[in-house]
Amino acid sequence: MGAVDEIISFGPADDSGRSLAWLPANALENGTVSLLLVTGFGGALGDDLDADNDGVIDAAGFEILDSVAVEDGGPGDLAYGDTVLTEQYDGLDFPPGGASRIPDGADTDSTADWVRNDFDRAGIPGFAGTLATGEAANTPGAPNSLTVVVVPLPPADCNAATVSIASVQGSGDASPVVGSSVEIEGVVVGDFQDGGFDGYYVQDAGDGDPATSDGIFVYAPNGMAVAEGDVVHIAGVVSEFFGMTEITATANSVCESGAALPPAAELTLPATPEAKEALEGMRVTLPQDLAILEYFNFGRYNEIALGTERQMQPTAVHEPGSPEAIALDEANEANRITLDDGRSIENPDPAIHPNGEVFGLDNTFRGGDLVTDATGVLDYRFDLWRVQPTQGAGYEAVNLRPEVPEVGGNFSVSSFNVLNYFTSIGSGGDFRGANTQEEFDRQEAKIVAALAEIDADVFGLIEIENNDEAVFTLVDALNDELGGDVYAALDTGVIGTDVITTAFIYKPSEVELAGDFAILDESVDPRFDTDLNRPALAQTFADVETGEEVTVVVNHLKSKGSACAGDPDTEDGQGNCNLTREAAAEAMVDWLATGPTGAEPGRDLIIGDLNSYDKEDPIDVLTEAGYTDLLLAEQGENAYSYVFDGQLGYLDYALAGPGLLPKVTGAAAWAINADEPSLLDYDMTFKKDAQDAIFAPDPFRSSDHDPVLVGFDFIPPELSVTVDPEVVFPPNAKWRTVTFDIDATDDSGEVSVELVEATAEGHKAQVEVISDTEARVLARLGAVYTFVFEATDPSGNTTTQEVTVTVGP
Incomplete structure (x- = not known):
């Protein structure tokens, strides 16, 4: 409880009687912490100053001059010193995350001397912020102030001696001189003073050692303006900022302008962490044709992942936990890098296409498109190696938007995830879907456009609101688009207890309901846990022309993301709750064998989001029971309907029973969603106005899962x-x-x-x-x-x- 986590030494006081020490990133832990200003301390890191854990520091031969502590209420937490800031110390019912001493000249050694901070970086160089009442600005080395004063850095001496950047970077993961004051000189190869980085990259002539980088990031939020090609002289303190070596400038000068940039070093994939570390902070280019892998963060942070080729989820092509799956996972990691935008602000405006131009409906991209000669500076931020571009890259659209797949036959079924289509707009509780009527109208327009183009006889819908209203609202909108009563909804009422459910819509002119629907939940089979899985919904449909029957079963099994009690992620690639999904699949097999709708068993089509890739245990249960995975059979091993972490696979299925399999004429996913950046979707929650305007009422990015289509031929020759x-x-x-x-x-x-x-x-x-x-x-x-x-x-x-x-x- 009283362990020493950090020892900070202060140098001689300045003329004002103050001494300033800079702490490296993560030096202080979150949560309960005590800061003690002491003299005469002769201990070491890890010493326990309260061996008996009684909340009182044991006699240790040092004097406490001043103290402040934060105690966040954790079980067994102890805080030391005269002033302890706890929950409700200032009337608020949660512990403070940060506080500052009120600059009133008084020191009462009580909580009255401290005010809770509001975390908008008020006074940090380059950030004006808004001070809370009584809050002191961030003024390192100067008296606390209620006024934010931005003080520019002083000039550096261009004639002063410097060290090489390589000596600061070193040959390892971290700088060998962290905490030291150094002076460097080099040419600016990337200027990112705007957009949140508050600094720039400097590269010198190098030391000739390929293991050491010749470039470095200079953090200078209150420094001088610079431009690429400026030769700058920097004095500053070396630190590791979450894994990236940087210098926080204390003085800076431009010694000359217009210098030639050093040639960009070629970085080719696959690349080891050591190869990337040797180029950290340097100007680089990616000379290969690299495929766009991941774009989940493109709208929010304008970043994409690139790789030598599109990557498959390991458990979509190999058995979970197998040496082949592990090797593919490692190869995927080595064969990717992030192309960023030199900005850390969220939802930047404008969004920038990899080609360097403004992203828009006439300048978009899709997963699998190629990027060549991306050039910029290599750095390490937010746990990823990134290229911060200094110019647009070459771009080639190779994955063009496809037409609806031709699956043949006279009877068609589609599985469609409608991405939380909720008519309860902006409601509380476990709310999903559109926040406003405008968002809802945009969402509905895209879904309707996709459904109308697919034109299936039967749709199984996933992620629709479980309120006995949403499915009928969607059918009305679809029929309005089609100009007649083309579709009807299966009236099931509310199914289960989840806020989302599964549903059917169908064409009465083409198919008839054959008997009643049936539901599989835990009341039917305890193995089908409907606290976690959504109930399975089955309905038999009869082809009007031939009378042939198909029992369609639409599912949405438990996701991989959140944990299930007693069913954790075993790190074999199947994620959380694999046993839950496997048990649900076993229950479904046994249930369908009984013909729950009264139709002939074996003529079943299992569709929906099973939240399992096709080599995982739940799918093995179904295929071993005689069901055929139609995407695998018709499209091959690299079929996909979903992109997660830049890797392809399918969670959306069409599995045909043995009695139905001979009638299948084709099966395919329509790639309208997984390959499209989410910036094109209906959601306006975070986007700037200009990004909200990047919208079209078309099928593309109507969801995050691609719809799956299956065709059947029941017409005799x-x-x-x-x-x-x-x-x-x-x-x-x-x-x-x-x-x-x-x-x-x-x-x-x-x-x-x-x-x-x-x-x-x-x-x-x-x-x-x-x-x-x-x-x-x-x-x-x-x-x-x-x-x-x-x-x-x-x-x-x-x-x-x-x-x-x-x-x-």
């Missing part, structure tokens, strides 16, 4: 058979050859025709089949020969036709 001759004459008891002219067609492809039966009736009548197009009959008076043909299309649909040959006049 057309068959026409004629025989020559139809009448055999004379009846001379001799063998006669008859031939068959066969015409068989089907929209689904080539049709096979077989002569399946040949019968002879009459006295001594005999028939011999030579082939499917030729036979011999015995010409006996009154004999009747019957031939039955069967045509079979690629989906197994059959048509039969019978022709006869008679013998007589």
